[in-house]
Structures are given as structure tokens and as C-alpha cells.
Amino acid sequence: MNKNSRYTLNDGHQIPVIGFGTWQMPNDESTTKIIEEAIHVGYRHIDTAAIYGNEEAVGQAIKNSPVKREDLFITTKLWNTEHTYAKAKQAIDTSLEKLQLDTIDLYLIHWPNPIDYRENWQEANAQAWKAMEEAVQAGKIKSIGVSNFMPHHLTALLETAQQKPVVNQIYLNPSDAQPEVVKYSQSLDILLEAYSPLGTGEIFKINELQSLAEKYNKSVAQMALRWSLQKGFLPLPKTHTLSRVAENIDVFDFEISMEDMKQMDRLKDQAGQAINPDETTF
Ligand SMILES: NC(=O)c1ccc[n+]([C@@H]2O[C@H](COP(=O)([O-])OP(=O)(O)OC[C@H]3O[C@@H](n4cnc5c(N)ncnc54)[C@H](OP(=O)(O)O)[C@@H]3O)[C@@H](O)[C@H]2O)c1
Numbered sequence: 634m635n636k637n638s639r640y641t642l643n644d645g646h647q648i649p650v651i652g653f654g655t656w657q658m659p660n661d662e663s664t665t666k667i668i669e670e671a672i673h674v675g676y677r678h679i680d681t682a683a684i685y686g687n688e689e690a691v692g693q694a695i696k697n698s699p700v701k702r703e704d705l706f707i708t709t710k711l712w713n714t715e716h717t718y719a720k721a722k723q724a725i726d727t728s729l730e731k732l733q734l735d736t737i738d739l740y741l742i743h744w745p746n747p748i749d750y751r752e753n754w755q756e757a758n759a760q761a762w763k764a765m766e767e768a769v770q771a772g773k774i775k776s777i778g779v780s781n782f783m784p785h786h787l788t789a790l791l792e793t794a795q796q797k798p799v800v801n802q803i804y805l806n807p808s809d810a811q812p813e814v815v816k817y818s819q820s821l822d823i824l825l826e827a828y829s830p831l832g833t834g835e836i837f838k839i840n841e842l843q844s845l846a847e848k849y850n851k852s853v854a855q856m857a858l859r860w861s862l863q864k865g866f867l868p869l870p871k872t873h874t875l876s877r878v879a880e881n882i883d884v885f886d887f888e889i890s891m892e893d894m895k896q897m898d899r900l901k902d903q904a905g906q907a908i909n910p911d912e913t914t915f
Contacts, residue, residue, distance in 0.1 A: 635885045636675045640867060642799035643822045646776050648739070649706050650862065651882060652678035654828065654871030660687040667873055668694035672705070674879040680802075680826075680869045681732075682710035682743055683724060688731035696733055707732065708739040710780060711765075713747030713915055716757035721764035725773055740765055740774045741802055745786035746911050758786070759793045766796050778802065780828070781910045784817040791821075802826035804907035805866055806836055806857055807900040811907055819865075827861045830868035835904035842900065849887055858884045860897050 639647035653676040658664040664687050668679060672694065681691045688709060695705060709732065715724040729737060742761055750757035768774040778800035779790065791797065801818045803811055805827035815825055836842065836857050846853045854870065858881060861868035870881040889897070 634862065636882050637677070638885075640824055642776055642824060643797060644776050644799050646738075646799070648776075648800075648824070648867065649676075649678035650867055651676065651858070651884070652680045652706070652708065652826070652867065652869040653878075654869040655679065655681045655687055655691060656685055656871055658685065658687050658690070658871070658873055660690045662690070663873070664690035665693045665697065667875065667878065669697055670875060670878050671882075672698045672700055675882055676878075677704060678706040678708070680708045680828075682712070682741075683715075683728055684710070684712045684743065688728055692732035692734065702734075706738045707734065708741065709737055710741040710743040711761055713744050714749055716742075716747060716750050716754075716761045718760040718764050721761040722768070725764065725768045729773060736772065737774045739776045739778060739800065740768070741778045741780045741800070742782075743780050744910055744913060744915075745779065745782045746913070748913065748915055754786075755789045755792075758790050762790060762794055766794070769796065776800075778823070780826075781907075782818075783814055783910060786910070787817065787821065787823075797821060798823055800824045800826050800867070802828050802869070804829050804905075805861065805868075806830050806832050806904065807842070807860055807897045808832055808836065808839075808902060808904035809906045810864075810898065810901070825866045827866040827868040829905075830861050830866075830870050831857055832904040839900055839903050841903075842897070845893060845896065848893075849889070851884075851887060852880060854881055855884050855887075856889070856897070859887065859889055860894065863889055863894060
């Protein structure tokens, strides 16, 4: 595996094995510049969302990039207020426009149970999914998937879905490896994307990880990202610091031993946990 490697999704499309996260990045030139740098050092996959409010800045970086559009992979997500057929259809067009793209590579339902649809989330997701499937037919989106879905959300979606989700993007790092969601998603051939692979910065507080990193002569970030790749996940590290952009993709020249992977598995609950999607306030 190297930085150009790709996983094959269950719909046949390919996806780069590591992506660049953009949550909490402003919609301005600083984000455009950092994404240009990410593409320059070898990232080919950018993860944004309508709610991040930075699709324009991301789109500008894609436009400025010397890398051909077909060699880049762009993900964005449907926000929680838009879970009706008509609203989802409109949200897809709005994202395409803000990103200045003809096609989105991957479009996700961001959360399964928004507060606005708590009484009928199953129907809301089915409606949004229908709009997404039609957008695939129309050539506006290549692949569709979900985020923060637990097994019961997946089961409900599959009752009416024509197409199965290709990914489930969830909170995943050694502090919370979400074994049940992982097992269920994998049983359906749904790829796990690891969001907050560095625990939104919390992972750096784990002393044991620091010692392991020293053993491999790697950074704590590189250890956590390598752990994710060796689990078969697709990590989405975010950084708004220029010097860290290259560090976070420099994870393909070493292997964590099985024993040390197990030690990392035991770091559970030391740097945060996934939130329960059925209890969110948004
Ligand atoms: N689907 C969802 O619901 C969802 C939820 C959360 C996140 N995500 C996606 O997953 C991406 C990553 O998750 P995340 O944003 O929570 O954070 P993360 O990647 O787990 O961690 C980012 C934090 O770690 C710091 N950092 C990054 N690289 C570092 C390094 N090499 N050394 C030291 N510190 C480093 C960053 O600081 P600086 O930026 O200051 O460098 C930032 O504070 C998001 O950006 C987003 O694309 C999706």
C-alpha cells in the first residue's frame, strides 16, 4: 500500500485510501492554500460537508490544482435540515455549485437521526436516499454513502434503498474502535471511513502512544493513521498547519507489529468516544 493506493467500493468505483479532512476550516484563502498544499504532497481525496461552510474554498483549491479533476476524489455531505426528497435534491445542486464541480465523487447522509426528523428518521433517510440515487442516475454524483450510521440505521435504510451505501464514515481511532458498527458495516461490504482519526487532537494526550511512536521513530499522528490503515479503514486526518500536511500522509513506509496493534486497541476510552447519533441535539 502507498499514498496512491485505492480501495474498491462496492459499486465498483475506486477511492484513495487516505483523505484530507476539512472540518473547522474557514471558507477562505487559508483553506484553499492548505488544500493546494495537500494535493501538492500527494493527497487525492478531500472530505468536506455542506455544514462545514467551506465548499467554496475547497472548490477553489480543486480549480487551482494542476492535478486533473478525474484524479481527485471529492466527498461532501447532506446536512441534517435537508432530509426530504426535495430538499436533498436542492442540497446536491447547491454543493455542486459551491464546489464548482460537475460531479461529486461521494455524497453522504451526514447523520442518521437529525433532531428535525426524530419522529420519522427512517422515512426522512429513505427520501434523502432516493434523491441521492437519482442524482447518481443523472451523473451528478458517482457514489453514495452514509455517516454516523449504527446497525439499526443501516438496516432501516436498506429496506427501501435500491443501491447500498458504499461507505459508512464514523468516529474511529484507538480510543473508540466501534467494533459493532465496524463488524456490521463490513458484513455488508461497506467501507469504514475513519473520521477524527486523531480524536480531534485528543489522541496526543495519550502517553502510551507517545512511547510507541518513539519505538517506531514516527509521530503520534502517524501511529494513529497507520493503525487505521492496518485495520482496513480509510482515515481522514485534518490539519490547518502547513508543516503537518505532509507528515500525515507519510504513513506508508512502516508497519506496526501485531502485538503493538493490540496494545493500541487497548487504548480504549483514553481520548474521547463517538457520540450517540440518536441523541444529538442537531
Ligand atoms: N462525518 C462526520 O460526522 C465527521 C465528524 C468529524 C470529522 N469528520 C471528518 O474527519 C476529519 C478529521 O476529523 P477531525 O477534524 O475531528 O480531527 P482529527 O483529524 O482527528 O484531528 C485534527 C486535530 O489534530 C491536530 N493535528 C493534525 N495533525 C497533527 C499532527 N501531525 N501533529 C499534531 N497535531 C495534529 C489538528 O490541529 P491543526 O489543524 O491546528 O494542525 C487538529 O486539532 C474532519 O476534518 C472531517 O473531514 C467527519
